[in-house]
């Protein structure tokens with residue numbers, strides 16, 4: 001069984017504990033009675049990838065839908081790599097991690113590769129891998145076999161002084177950042193003012209960035225995502241930053257299992273993507289992204305986790321997947337088509353937060369079941385979807401729906417009326433609802449737009 005300690009520490013503040021089963025691997029149990037609506041976990045991403053059609057609409061730093069973001073000032077686009085940001089502050093924070101000089105250069109190079117060299121899915125994976133490497137932080141607790149601390153700690157102290165000098169050092173290629181401009185306001189970078197002076201100014205005005213590479217979830221973010229009361233100043237402490245090692249601890253299907261579910265091709269492309277990213281990264285020999293001796297095989301291992309562990313990010317306005325991310329804490333939840341928790345994605349610096357809440361009372365000891373498939377679909381469609389995660393769902397709903405009757409259809413209809421919000425996501429049953437029919441949607445999009 002893979003390392004649980006790293007994953008366990010991501011859950012240490014939540015009413016959860018990890019256990020193991022023969023049929024579905026590791027799973028999560030409630031460590032106490034959990035009330036309806038109670039937040040069971042808020043997880044941060046180890047890496048996110050936005051699909052090309054979304055990059056202009058979603059902030060590359062906080063994953064906010066730019067047009068609907070309260071943070072949004074003027075959208076800023078990078079002409080080199082195509083990433084967009086909802087504000088100056090987000091652009092500056094990203095400049096220290098997911099949009100540093102070398103990351104931007106490599107992203108641009110990936111975008112330029114022909115379909116033959118790297119197809120669309122592989123490019124999305126390559127961006128996910130870069131994102132994971134760029135978000136790597138000081139490992140906590142101190143590592144065991146995987147050597148990462150010394151250089152990373154050095155980097156963190158550089159950054160505390162306000163600027164990352166390590167980044168781009170030794171870079172062979174000329175920087176493309178000069179081409180980066182604010183789309184709607186071309187004067188911003190074109191007035192001759194040095195990038196770093198601008199960065200300092202905005203840092204002073206906007207926010208104190210303590211650890212640029214691992215922005216904290218602030219108390220305000222925690223309140224916005226609804227898991228902290230108004231007066232809880234320490235709310236952010238419950239959300240741990242996933243380490244790279246926690247990603248490596250996630251599950252990868254064996255080649256045999258992947259073959260059985262016709263997903264072998266996905267496993268194979270991980271090494272192709274890792275090789276391409278590794279080659280591009282080696283052009284930056286002093287890159288902090290490679291600190292700790294990250295090799296191509298570490299990279300292939302990390303992105304192979306995408307297969308069974310990524311969460312889709314839904315674009316409500318375009319009604320399509322905007323991208324996906326790996327949230328190691330949340331990856332311990334197994335699937336059920338009758339879940340007892342639902343999840344919502346909230347934008348916040350550091351890539352966003354995936355927040356899980358109880359759909360009903362969950363007694364101590366019961367398994368926490370999330371959902372991976374579209375629960376509004378009929379059983380055959382859900383079964384097809386679950387093949388992507390290399391398993392056949394055996395939940396009561398799947399077994400029951402094998403017998404197709406009018407009553408089954410009624411059951412699905414009722415289930416959807418009860419749990420599926422018009423925005424497409426699962427919604428909470430209202431706490432005071434004895435009938436179990438009316439529910440409150442807590443999704444950020446609906447709330448924010450006051451629909």
Ligand SMILES: C[S@@+](CC[C@H](N)C(=O)[O-])C[C@H]1O[C@@H](n2cnc3c(N)ncnc32)[C@H](O)[C@@H]1O
Nearest residue numbers: 024025026251308309331332333334335389391
């Ligand atoms: C996000 S991980 C969940 C944690 C996983 N059990 C582990 O040990 O790391 C998803 C994987 O768990 C397994 N899994 C999740 N739900 C399952 C279920 N209802 N039945 C069987 N396997 C399941 C599948 O192998 C799936 O690819």
